[in-house]
Amino acid sequence: MVFIYHRLFRPRIYDYEMIPRFVRNLIYKAKNRFIPAIPVNKEPSAPHMQTAYPGPKMNNLLNDLEMSSQDYLNTQAFVQHEKSFGNFFVDCDENTYVDFYTNIGSLPLGYNHPKLKELAASDEYCMSFINRLDVNHYYTPQMKELIEKTIKQMTPKKLSQVIFTCGCGSSANELAVKIAMLRRGNSEGRNNMQNIRTVDLTGLSEGSGLSVLSFRNGFHGRIGGSLTLTRSKPIQKIGVPHFDWPMAPFPVLKHPLKDNLAYNNAEEARCLEEIEAVMKKNPNICALIVEPVQAEGGDYWGTPAFFRKLRNLAKENNVTFIVDEVQTGMSTGRMWAHELWDLETPPDVVTFAKKFQVSGLFIHKDLITKNLSTEFCGDNCFDLFRLNNLSKILNVVEKENLFQKSEKATENFKKAFKEEFARFPIYSNIRGRGNFVAFDMQNSRERDAFVRFSRKNGVFITGCGESAVRLRPTLIVENKHYQFLQNVIGEFPRSKDYKDLAKH
Numbered sequence: 001m002v003f004i005y006h007r008l009f010r011p012r013i014y015d016y017e018m019i020p021r022f023v024r025n026l027i028y029k030a031k032n033r034f035i036p037a038i039p040v041n042k043e044p045s046a047p048h049m050q051t052a053y054p055g056p057k058m059n060n061l062l063n064d065l066e067m068s069s070q071d072y073l074n075t076q077a078f079v080q081h082e083k084s085f086g087n088f089f090v091d092c093d094e095n096t097y098v099d100f101y102t103n104i105g106s107l108p109l110g111y112n113h114p115k116l117k118e119l120a121a122s123d124e125y126c127m128s129f130i131n132r133l134d135v136n137h138y139y140t141p142q143m144k145e146l147i148e149k150t151i152k153q154m155t156p157k158k159l160s161q162v163i164f165t166c167g168c169g170s171s172a173n174e175l176a177v178k179i180a181m182l183r184r185g186n187s188e189g190r191n192n193m194q195n196i197r198t199v200d201l202t203g204l205s206e207g208s209g210l211s212v213l214s215f216r217n218g219f220h221g222r223i224g225g226s227l228t229l230t231r232s233k234p235i236q237k238i239g240v241p242h243f244d245w246p247m248a249p250f251p252v253l254k255h256p257l258k259d260n261l262a263y264n265n266a267e268e269a270r271c272l273e274e275i276e277a278v279m280k281k282n283p284n285i286c287a288l289i290v291e292p293v294q295a296e297g298g299d300y301w302g303t304p305a306f307f308r309k310l311r312n313l314a315k316e317n318n319v320t321f322i323v324d325e326v327q328t329g330m331s332t333g334r335m336w337a338h339e340l341w342d343l344e345t346p347p348d349v350v351t352f353a354k355k356f357q358v359s360g361l362f363i364h365k366d367l368i369t370k371n372l373s374t375e376f377c378g379d380n381c382f383d384l385f386r387l388n389n390l391s392k393i394l395n396v397v398e399k400e401n402l403f404q405k406s407e408k409a410t411e412n413f414k415k416a417f418k419e420e421f422a423r424f425p426i427y428s429n430i431r432g433r434g435n436f437v438a439f440d441m442q443n444s445r446e447r448d449a450f451v452r453f454s455r456k457n458g459v460f461i462t463g464c465g466e467s468a469v470r471l472r473p474t475l476i477v478e479n480k481h482y483q484f485l486q487n488v489i490g491e492f493p494r495s496k497d498y499k500d501l502a503k504h
């Protein structure tokens, strides 16, 4: 019985595909009928797949979604929240995956964390949920208290003011750009109330020539200004007019860094030279925006020395230095990835979203503009209940030492990767800090096949850039979760999926 159970209900990597589809469907039905659902207060011991990926129900749901929503294009999982827990989610076909993507790294405590469920059951939380706040005109004492308490735990060094936006990273970056533009106008004496009559309501005021520098392979959002700043995939920009703003190269380094010093130094020097030239050529650049790791573009890291030089270049040219930590915030073994750079002058602006649940920016006090319209939008900028979530998350992270714990598990994974998989020519360039890790494959076909293979075997993962596989686990990830990933990395080069690639 035990043998049959393991062979049929918990199939190992290749077994499943060998079972004819109609038998699979019978097994699937029997399993649903006789095996109770996984209790949601406990992680399952392993991922397990009842169907192919995507399963029949997911395919049907995707077809339905296609009829009603444009958003089906990117949908890759239909999650049953009620059955998901910790690092695992259960999809609509009852497949259980260990999640290394976690909604683009937006679930620091995984699914259904008991502390968050407890919070959500409180009256106070319910009221913050059901009463929409126009935060431009109304505050609650609870909100003031929460902001004071929360920002104490997360404010980057030497930045003092926080502004919240709509929950998405794009809105935080849009507001950062607006503030940088106001700052440049202020420093040039243009933004005073006497000039108000000269502002043309078509939008073409005196500051209209200003621009913002961003980097090749960077990602900063998908609307208006933030889409202009995004330089990762042409498909994201096609058909949408955007500002004629400059772009500069960002270094593409080889890993391990210490074995490729000469190459990497030359690459960073080349980029800095070009960045400086672009700044000199475009005196209207009022800000630059940079990610500590180009997270959508391919997980490209710059060294601390590169960022220190970039920061100085910005300062020398009166350019606001915006660090986009939408994806890296709370993910590199510390609150902010830019803490790794040891900057003499802090960033002027740091934007955040994703793991923080709310989005917004921290700014240096010198950027505060009185009597000018710095707000992001008219009324409902952000959700008070999400601020409650953030506060609880920060408490748990601090109390349970989760930055250090998750970093340790990820370091163990990196070590195992180097020892066990470096010999496979298809894997290279493992890199990252904290739990923000990626490795490269030889090309996009191979990477896409690996992603499919992983999902088929219950490891939910995604790629980024041309050929990288990225890991965005929770902060409660442990060695045992990485073991499932290691299994698929080890088995892929021997799999039929990989061998089939060579045939086509």
Ligand SMILES: Cc1ncc(COP(=O)(O)O)c(C=O)c1O
Pocket (backbone or CB within 6 Å): 104, 167, 168, 169, 170, 171, 173, 219, 220, 221, 222, 291, 295, 296, 324, 325, 326, 327, 328, 353, 354
């Ligand atoms: C670095 C970075 N900035 C900005 C954004 C845009 O955030 P959102 O999609 O929440 O608007 C993203 C999204 O992935 C991002 O990774």
